[in-house]
Amino acid sequence: MTQTSFSETAVQSDDRAMVIRDQLRDAIIEHRLVPGTKLSEAEVGKLFDVSRTVVRAALQSLTFEGLVRAERNRGAFVASPSPEEARQLFEARRQIEAGIARIAANQATAEAFARFDACLEEETRLLQERGPASRRAAIRASGEFHILLADVAGNPIMRRFMEELIARSSLVIALYGRTGASSCGHNEHGDIVAALRDRDAEGASRLVLTHIDHIETDLDLRSYAERPLREALLSVE
Amino acid sequence: MTQTSFSETAVQSDDRAMVIRDQLRDAIIEHRLVPGTKLSEAEVGKLFDVSRTVVRAALQSLTFEGLVRAERNRGAFVASPSPEEARQLFEARRQIEAGIARIAANQATAEAFARFDACLEEETRLLQERGPASRRAAIRASGEFHILLADVAGNPIMRRFMEELIARSSLVIALYGRTGASSCGHNEHGDIVAALRDRDAEGASRLVLTHIDHIETDLDLRSYAERPLREALLSVE
DNA sequence: ACATCACAGATTGCATACAATCTGACCGCC
DNA sequence: GGCGGTCAGATTGTATGCAATCTGTGATGT
Structure with a gap:
């Protein structure tokens, strides 16, 4: 739609990582990837046919943007903002x-x-x-x-x-x-x-x-107590 | 000084990379690392006694913040804002x-x-x-x-x-x-x-x-024409 | 039957090895 | 002497292997 891409945001190096980053980002923005979804390095790497190294760079990038939450030794998940x-x-x-x-x-x-x-x-x-x-x-x-x-x-x-x-x-x-x-x-x-x-x-x-x-x-931010449950349900891998 | 560290910004994983990131960041903020300085992965890695993998993560992080400029197949440099x-x-x-x-x-x-x-x-x-x-x-x-x-x-x-x-x-x-x-x-x-x-x-x-x-x-932003030279001089490694 | 502990599987954290690319120097040629 | 090309060195890009850590299962004891 807009002719300028997201190249503004990122490094001109990391070609491949950026492509993956943008794909994941688009999927998240379009709600194809729902909050809580696990983004396994190996799985993502297999999907895009790259090594985990590249995937890690992409996930790290998304983590900085707040779109992904990384847990040590656990993995990366699509963020679930409170x-x-x-x-x-x-x-x-x-x-x-x-x-x-x-x-x-x-x-x-x-x-x-x-x-x-x-x-x-x-x-x-x-x-x-x-x-x-x-x-x-x-x-x-x-x-x-x-x-x-x-x-x-x-x-x-x-x-x-x-x-x-x-x-x-x-x-x-x-x-x-x-x-x-x-x-x-x-x-x-x-x-x-x-x-x-x-x-x-x-x-x-x-x-x-x-x-x-x-x-x-238009948001329903009030049901504070119920959210963790719903979130947990959505997070089931 | 402020008791809250920069942990807000970052992933709780990547312990080591974060330490290096903060060290480099502090050095840049305090002008110990001047704009244009090359940040070689191997060199930084040797200084902190970690592998290039960790250094790359730290540098990538700084690149997202705009403190470091990464050039493909060239390396990372302390940013020189125009x-x-x-x-x-x-x-x-x-x-x-x-x-x-x-x-x-x-x-x-x-x-x-x-x-x-x-x-x-x-x-x-x-x-x-x-x-x-x-x-x-x-x-x-x-x-x-x-x-x-x-x-x-x-x-x-x-x-x-x-x-x-x-x-x-x-x-x-x-x-x-x-x-x-x-x-x-x-x-x-x-x-x-x-x-x-x-x-x-x-x-x-x-x-x-x-x-x-x-x-x-208090800044001298006017001398547009001269800057590239001065910048180049500062950049001499 | 329940709780606790130990182990196996899976996943990430990190280091290293190899490939791709760039920079600069040297050499030959015009 | 200046110019262009080729090659070596260095640096980054990527893949992979091993170690560390976590999760969940199953066995064992109370």
């Missing part, structure tokens, strides 16, 4: 994305708006479709919008932070999402773009904040 | 630290203020001393203050971002720092703590912003 972590995540998103929106309002070029339009079209298209596959794609596209926002702001450092936050948000939605409408809301993305077009930095910032609030509201 | 990257870094810091200050103003406990006081005392003590060693320690202590701010805000995710930003700022100061007063200014840290004590979120946020502006002002 409700508390989820709250911290959204707090961080509010702080960072508000700033990004302000910057983007001043920086956005015509080319940027073209990308926004393409992204919005893709989103609405996917939302009209039904089925789990398009649900996944919709969550992904929703994330792409936020990353695009960071991209337009033109700060690679903040863009990388956003990538991490978005990816982890996807995990949170997988665990605590209620409707799945979390991803898009009532064309709030469109409203944000409109504010950007008006160069209304404060308006865009405010819209982003309420948008994130809406995403968070 | 002036452009430096600007982006401070832009990110303004966005993130302003938010952190607001949160910290509401969250700070008595225990937090005790830590602030200890940090400020340490800073002023180091500033009174002369010599390169205390200069290094001062830069380090200055960073610790900002991390402490993030710590008090109570959001581990933003804390981790701050750790990265502070570490990279130290690199930038090493490259472009003019006076070294970059680290502290005119007791601006103390003013920030005072605002926190007053629960003045907006005031604290504003003070943080001007503080970061002052740090950036």
Whole structure:
């Protein structure tokens, strides 16, 4: 979707490890790999036909991003953010994305708006479709919008932070999402773009904040006591 | 200084790699390792008496943080942020630290203020001393203050971002720092703590912003054309 | 029947060996 | 003398082997 890949994040070395990293990352973001899933080095290595060395590098990379949890002598698992972590995540998103929106309002070029339009079209298209596959794609596209926002702001450092936050948000939605409408809301993305077009930095910032609030509201973070059980059930290898 | 170590950031596995990572990281932050220095796997491994495998993990970790630049089949080097990257870094810091200050103003406990006081005392003590060693320690202590701010805000995710930003700022100061007063200014840290004590979120946020502006002002980012030469000279192994 | 302990299987942690690649020097040629 | 190519050394990329650690099973004793 976005033409810039994740190469920003990573080393240009580690070709192979990066490919595996991105594949696993995509699978996690699209909820094909659910939280708690064990990522055995040997198994992953066999799937991608590489040695454990390369797999370890990829898993380490994902661990730094918070998408994978590594336990000593136990192995690596797809992360299962706690409700508390989820709250911290959204707090961080509010702080960072508000700033990004302000910057983007001043920086956005015509080319940027073209990308926004393409992204919005893709989103609405996917939302009209039904089925789990398009649900996944919709969550992904929703994330792409936020990353695009960071991209337009033109700060690679903040863009990388956003990538991490978005990816982890996807995990949170997988665990605590209620409707799945979390991803898009009532064309709030469109409203944000409109504010950007008006160069209304404060308006865009405010819209982003309420948008994130809406995403968070759609989560079920309250059932603190029950979660460990459900998590455990999902974690059964 | 701060009792919480960097364990937040990392995997609890990779004991040994983490130790090396932290040692290298500290050396970079304290300017004992200057930008451009080559970090040969074999050499580092010999120094710490571990195999290249462990060193690679440590270097990979530092690469993700942006403290090390890895070139395929060439090796790893202490990063040399460009002036452009430096600007982006401070832009990110303004966005993130302003938010952190607001949160910290509401969250700070008595225990937090005790830590602030200890940090400020340490800073002023180091500033009174002369010599390169205390200069290094001062830069380090200055960073610790900002991390402490993030710590008090109570959001581990933003804390981790701050750790990265502070570490990279130290690199930038090493490259472009003019006076070294970059680290502290005119007791601006103390003013920030005072605002926190007053629960003045907006005031604290504003003070943080001007503080970061002052740090950036003290840098010499203008001489774009000359830098590559100086950088190259510093990079001579 | 229950609890405890010991062992076997599996998985990760680490070191090392080999292959691929790059850098720099030397040599021949123009 | 300058330029280009080839080769040796060094360094990283990857695979694999062995040691350390953990999990779960089964036997044994109370």
